[in-house]
Amino acid sequence: MGHIKILTEHLDREDQHDIDAYESRAGYAAVRKALAMSSEEIIAEVKASGLRGRGGAGFPTGIKWGFVPKNTGKPVYLLNNADESEPGTFKDRALLERNPHMCIEGMMIAAKALSCHWACIYIRGEYAYPAERVSKAIKQAYAKGYLGKKIFGSDFDLDIVVHRGAGAYICGEETGLIESLEGKKGQPRLKPPFPAVVGAYGCPTVVNNTETLATLPWIIANGASSYAKIGTDKSAGTKLFSASGHINKPGVYEIELGYPLLEFIEKECGGVRNGRKLKAVIPGGSSVPVLRADELDGVMLDYESLVKAGTMLGSGGLIVMDDSTDMVEAVMNLLHFYTHESCGQCTPCREGVRWVYKTIGRINHCNGTFGDIRLLKDLCKNISGHTICPFGDALVTPALSFLNKFRSEFEAKIEAATSMHVGSSHG
Amino acid sequence: MKMEKINGVNRDIKVEADLRLSDAAEARIEDLMHRYPCSNSALLPALYIAQEECSWLTDRAIRWVASRLNLPLAHVLEVATFYTMFYKQPVGKYHIQICRTLSCMLCGAKKLTEQVRKRLNLSAGEVSGDGMWSFEEVECLGSCGTAPMVEINDTFFENLTPEKLNDLLNKIEKFKPDLRYSGILEELGKGLEGFPKSSVW
Ligand SMILES: Cc1cc2nc3c(=O)[nH]c(=O)nc-3n(C[C@H](O)[C@H](O)[C@H](O)COP(=O)(O)O)c2cc1C
Numbered sequence A: 001m002g003h004i005k006i007l008t009e010h011l012d013r014e015d016q017h018d019i020d021a022y023e024s025r026a027g028y029a030a031v032r033k034a035l036a037m038s039s040e041e042i043i044a045e046v047k048a049s050g051l052r053g054r055g056g057a058g059f060p061t062g063i064k065w066g067f068v069p070k071n072t073g074k075p076v077y078l079l080n081n082a083d084e085s086e087p088g089t090f091k092d093r094a095l096l097e098r099n100p101h102m103c104i105e106g107m108m109i110a111a112k113a114l115s116c117h118w119a120c121i122y123i124r125g126e127y128a129y130p131a132e133r134v135s136k137a138i139k140q141a142y143a144k145g146y147l148g149k150k151i152f153g154s155d156f157d158l159d160i161v162v163h164r165g166a167g168a169y170i171c172g173e174e175t176g177l178i179e180s181l182e183g184k185k186g187q188p189r190l191k192p193p194f195p196a197v198v199g200a201y202g203c204p205t206v207v208n209n210t211e212t213l214a215t216l217p218w219i220i221a222n223g224a225s226s227y228a229k230i231g232t233d234k235s236a237g238t239k240l241f242s243a244s245g246h247i248n249k250p251g252v253y254e255i256e257l258g259y260p261l262l263e264f265i266e267k268e269c270g271g272v273r274n275g276r277k278l279k280a281v282i283p284g285g286s287s288v289p290v291l292r293a294d295e296l297d298g299v300m301l302d303y304e305s306l307v308k309a310g311t312m313l314g315s316g317g318l319i320v321m322d323d324s325t326d327m328v329e330a331v332m333n334l335l336h337f338y339t340h341e342s343c344g345q346c347t348p349c350r351e352g353v354r355w356v357y358k359t360i361g362r363i364n365h366c367n368g369t370f371g372d373i374r375l376l377k378d379l380c381k382n383i384s385g386h387t388i389c390p391f392g393d394a395l396v397t398p399a400l401s402f403l404n405k406f407r408s409e410f411e412a413k414i415e416a417a418t419s420m421h422v423g424s425s426h427g
Numbered sequence B: 001m002k003m004e005k006i007n008g009v010n011r012d013i014k015v016e017a018d019l020r021l022s023d024a025a026e027a028r029i030e031d032l033m034h035r036y037p038c039s040n041s042a043l044l045p046a047l048y049i050a051q052e053e054c055s056w057l058t059d060r061a062i063r064w065v066a067s068r069l070n071l072p073l074a075h076v077l078e079v080a081t082f083y084t085m086f087y088k089q090p091v092g093k094y095h096i097q098i099c100r101t102l103s104c105m106l107c108g109a110k111k112l113t114e115q116v117r118k119r120l121n122l123s124a125g126e127v128s129g130d131g132m133w134s135f136e137e138v139e140c141l142g143s144c145g146t147a148p149m150v151e152i153n154d155t156f157f158e159n160l161t162p163e164k165l166n167d168l169l170n171k172i173e174k175f176k177p178d179l180r181y182s183g184i185l186e187e188l189g190k191g192l193e194g195f196p197k198s199s200v201w
């Protein structure tokens, strides 16, 4: 188990970004097939495949597409979410840079299913090189008549544009992304209405992650049932994991969902660096709960197993920490990230994240008290669930999970602080 | 003052006479306004273009973009200040962004910051006297598998150590490559060997 290559088969080939090379490896065959299918047929196929969104939430893709209202008289838009700013996550970059045509072909299939004629790749500003690769690929596709009017000689029109973000994590949240695309600050919108009904420019809009879209050509080419057979019952298919931290072989790995986590770290990632011991793992990007090494036995890399283990699959950004890691410092580092990236719209998030960061910082710098632990919990309770977008929960998660799982490290620093201060007042 | 048709309506465009972007930039912005279902979407790319020409977003550049896209100045200002990649103060010809987030920190990012600080004798946000260098610490750049890393202008340099970074800065000083466009990666062979583009998978 574990080595079926749906997304990464040609990723190592130096010429894969070129349209001719892509076509020589069966590229653009699936979209030709999809163009001969009806929208309903494509949506049914994607539903049957069991494909779930790879951007973090894991919502079934076909079902999400089904929420787009029909015949509203308004255009439907498709946005490829290539914002990829979750710490620990760098898998979409690999696809965009190494196999841009696969991402484009996936968008074409989704566009046909959604009767969408204008689509956009929103790519984080820092990804200048991937953006350039995708832009060149799009130009090649236009030149061959694969984009524009009557694509592939069908009666279907499709334009795709590349839009660069400018350095804001929150633009990965789908409504933040839409606001940003509309030329505004990337501040998320209240939901409902959901983008499927009122999205970009007030029109029905589907936002899908790059990896989700890049999977579509394989599903259409090989059939939903072939895809559904891979992985587990509820977590179909393969998933890209981007592994980083204290491991011997960091990188992007494609594995069949349901692959054992410990085996993944040992076999794929070459184990923990410098012969050290594994201490903790964040399995799905910085916004999912951390797991201690002693909690990893029997944990599989799939949506259900990770939820059972008290965490989430998220975006597949797996961060490994060895026994030299100072966990208070590690979570302080993450909270610095969240403090920097809050969009500032809701008070609990804007002010709360700063307080959480400061409180953890105080503990880390041996200035904290036991009251700070209570304060942290209180702050988190008042942020969670009280904000416009899930960013609030995304920052509470590392704060609380690090505190709960590694409480003794927080306490040791507080004790050190207490004894230092007692000592100095006597000295 | 000239009148121009935007979204079917004649509007005043007060393009300041003393800030003219190049004809190429003008043409790119014009083209951008027609690429989207609504021309307001051209704002981020237009700010990029203005920044590319002025090296940072001066007040005048921001005002120019506002008038060119016919958007309220306050709106353009709030957008320009929201995004970290738009510079509201001068940066060096080579602007070094050092990733400080978790995976990079675990793999030694702090040492890179120290190295840069010492070598350039600068604090974050300052520009060197000759205008060559500036640096800042930034959040995760999506290159965690090749941590620690820095981005200089538009180019990623990965799998760094303080020594490799020092060597890289020496080479940049000597060859003064154009790192503004990421496309240069393919031509980097010229004197920056050993600094691969992404090699994660
Ligand atoms: C704070 C925040 C940041 C997010 N960042 C990303 C991102 O960078 N890329 C992404 O695909 N989804 C991101 N998401 C999830 C998107 O909102 C959305 O669920 C996703 O793009 C849907 O695509 P999918 O159904 O294909 O997964 C983020 C969500 C939140 C709350």
Ligand code: SF4
Pocket: A170, A187, A188, A341, A342, A343, A344, A345, A346, A347, A349, A350, A387, A388, A389, A390, A391, A392
């Ligand atoms: S939760 Fe935070 S990031 Fe989300 S809308 Fe509120 S302030 Fe912005």
Ligand code: FES
Pocket: A087, A088, A089, B099, B100, B101, B102, B103, B104, B105, B139, B140, B141, B142, B143, B144, B145, B147, B149
């Ligand atoms: S943590 Fe540095 S690139 Fe992600």
